[in-house]
Amino acid sequence: MPVDILAIAAHPDDIELGCAGTLVRWKTRGGRFGLVDLTRGEMGTRGDAETRRREGTRAAEILGAEFRETLDLGDGGLSKSRENELALIDLIRREKPRLILTSFPEDRHPDHRRAGELVTDAAFYSGLRKIETSHPAHRPQQTLYFSTAYTHAPTFVVDVTEAMETRRAAIRAFTSQFHDPASAEPQTVLSQAGFLAAIEARARHFGFMVGVEFGEGFVSRRPPRVDDPVAAFEGFEPGF
Numbered sequence: 001m002p003v004d005i006l007a008i009a010a011h012p013d014d015i016e017l018g019c020a021g022t023l024v025r026w027k028t029r030g031g032r033f034g035l036v037d038l039t040r041g042e043m044g045t046r047g048d049a050e051t052r053r054r055e056g057t058r059a060a061e062i063l064g065a066e067f068r069e070t071l072d073l074g075d076g077g078l079s080k081s082r083e084n085e086l087a088l089i090d091l092i093r094r095e096k097p098r099l100i101l102t103s104f105p106e107d108r109h110p111d112h113r114r115a116g117e118l119v120t121d122a123a124f125y126s127g128l129r130k131i132e133t134s135h136p137a138h139r140p141q142q143t144l145y146f147s148t149a150y151t152h153a154p155t156f157v158v159d160v161t162e163a164m165e166t167r168r169a170a171i172r173a174f175t176s177q178f179h180d181p182a183s184a185e186p187q188t189v190l191s192q193a194g195f196l197a198a199i200e201a202r203a204r205h206f207g208f209m210v211g212v213e214f215g216e217g218f219v220s221r222r223p224p225r226v227d228d229p230v231a232a233f234e235g236f237e238p239g240f
């Protein structure tokens with residue numbers, strides 16, 4: 001049975017930090033989504049591949065994903081090789097998503113940037129029937145991008161206020177990556193005490209832009225169709 005949305009990113013926890021609220025909201029409405037990590041996160045400063053696999057499995061359960069699949073395309077040097085592209089094309093064709101969510105292809109971490117580019121290209125090539133893999137051609141409607149380290153002006157914002165508790169729980173499932181006063185592992189950008197507060201603040205900022213408490217912003221290379229432009233801007237203060 002196809003998923004509606006396929007979220008694909010370089011490392012376990014990238015999806016949770018970027019678009020988990022949107023996925024939870026989709027699930028609440030009866031939708032189906034899957035998660036794909038392009039690498040096992042084995043080069044991360046904290047934790048190891050096995051720990052991150054367990055954390056990722058737990059986070060996927062919390063979010064209500066249909067599945068979480070981990071490819072092994074090389075953490076700390078994710079390659080946009082034809083071989084990797086074909087693996088991803090076949091996975092997209094197998095799951096037949098209508099939308100793909102991935103990292104914006106301009107970010108601090110080169111793996112995030114490469115993931116965004118690889119996924120964008122694979123989503124397009126998936127629709128070319130003369131590229132043969134083990135599943136028939138399928139092209140998703142659109143690839144949407146979420147911000148990770150850098151923020152980008154969103155094309156639209158999804159209200160994730162109701163999904164925030166679940167989103168927080170899924171992020172906290174990655175205990176090896178985030179702040180833990182008892183951990184003896186080296187500090188990273190993600191593990192410093194203020195990181196999760198900053199992630200939360202970003203969601204507040206995106207939410208404020210559209211007149212709700214929390215939001216997740218997405219960049220799209222083409223704009224979404226809006227059927228009711230009046231309703232689309234309801235909730236703003238006069239003159240905002």
Ligand SMILES: [Zn+2]
Nearest residue numbers: 010011014109
């Ligand atoms: Zn990452």
